[in-house]
Amino acid sequence: MSAKAPSIAAPLLAWYDGHARSLPWRAPPGAAMPDPYRVWLSEVMLQQTQVATVKPYFERWVARWPDFASLAAADSADVMAAWAGLGYYARARNLLACARMVADRHGGTLPDTEAELRELPGLGTYTAAAIAAIAFGRRAVVVDANVERVVARLFAIETPLPAARIAIRDAAESITPQRRAGDFAQAMMDLGSTICTARAPRCLLCPLRGDCAAFAAGDPARLPVKAAKQPKPQRHGTIFWLERGHEVLMVRRPGKGMLGGMRALPTGPWGEAPTRLEGAPVGADWTVLEHEVSHAFTHFRLDCTLAVAAIDRHTDIGDAQWWPIDRIDSAGMPTLFAKAAAVFRSRK
DNA sequence: TAAACGTGGAC
DNA sequence: TGTCCAAGTTT
Numbered sequence: 423m424s425a426k427a428p429s430i431a432a433p434l435l436a437w438y439d440g441h442a443r444s445l446p447w448r449a450p451p452g453a454a455m456p457d458p459y460r461v462w463l464s465e466v467m468l469q470q471t472q473v474a475t476v477k478p479y480f481e482r483w484v485a486r487w488p489d490f491a492s493l494a495a496a497d498s499a500d501v502m503a504a505w506a507g508l509g510y511y512a513r514a515r516n517l518l519a520c521a522r523m524v525a526d527r528h529g530g531t532l533p534d535t536e537a538e539l540r541e542l543p544g545l546g547t548y549t550a551a552a553i554a555a556i557a558f559g560r561r562a563v564v565v566d567a568n569v570e571r572v573v574a575r576l577f578a579i580e581t582p583l584p585a586a587r588i589a590i591r592d593a594a595e596s597i598t599p600q601r602r603a604g605d606f607a608q609a610m611m612d613l614g615s616t617i618c619t620a621r622a623p624r625c626l627l628c629p630l631r632g633d634c635a636a637f638a639a640g641d642p643a644r645l646p647v648k649a650a651k652q653p654k655p656q657r658h659g660t661i662f663w664l665e666r667g668h669e670v671l672m673v674r675r676p677g678k679g680m681l682g683g684m685r686a687l688p689t690g691p692w693g694e695a696p697t698r699l700e701g702a703p704v705g706a707d708w709t710v711l712e713h714e715v716s717h718a719f720t721h722f723r724l725d726c727t728l729a730v731a732a733i734d735r736h737t738d739i740g741d742a743q744w745w746p747i748d749r750i751d752s753a754g755m756p757t758l759f760a761k762a763a764a765v766f767r768s769r770k
Numbered sequence: 771t772a773a774a775c776g777t778g779g780a781c
Numbered sequence: 782t783g784t785c786c787a788a789g790t791t792t
Contacts, residue, residue, distance in 0.1 A: 468788040509776025
């Protein structure tokens, strides 16, 4: 532990004792430790996702599946639908796989070491360390985007991300205390999300101001330096709305790839140029709507043509799944298709 | 190492 | 409206 450790951990933990956010996955007042199931679930939901977005999903989730046993017994379709709108759907697939692994191989109890946690699906370096520290009180070096930012400023690390990750991890290790590592991790994250923010940090409220090299240098918001991002390419596709009576045709997307495993409306291929009616689920008298749906994913933008048709209520088109149109919101589709469904339903 | 992988809040 | 960015993991 470096000489800097006491000057960081002690004031940070003191600040945390007075300013910790009350969050549904944290231990209630008086409880020694939080429920590992809730810590695990919240940490997976919080991957690349803000607290305000996660809260309602978390509350619904624990009401429906309160522990590993109940989740392990759940149907995949129900789990994917419950995750709809939260994004990064591989998390939901891995979440169910992890719950079943915990139920089958670990007796329904999450392992309590960082190394064992790291072996479970969906748990990477960050999440395994976070669970080990927060749920089990083990000393672990927990580095998320908040910690990266706080540490880069505390130590005035000028190397651009992602190359700076090694130096940042070493610096984080040097200030992580032996005791209360879980509180320390959560304190760093609370500090990063409320005070040491990406833009316009509130340094005058910061308990670490006196130890911060970036504050001393005068421009903490400049750090961490990040590499330039690639522009997002534009892609085009078509979403098909096939009605049969009061129902609409739905599909389940392939298990891997974009929106993998999710219930969805049928689409054609997504290409460089508009694809019109290519890939339509059936030969039918398709009408193309004037209104398009645009959606921005992480690494490309998508403009979708919307095509609608109706077939006779007795027509059989194989293993199709038909969904009641007036209950389309309960289908649990990703946001792209929820947006498209709203347009289809409101058309004149 | 780099690309794939969602979404919504904040400004 | 556009851009940045967020409690990252997997391949």
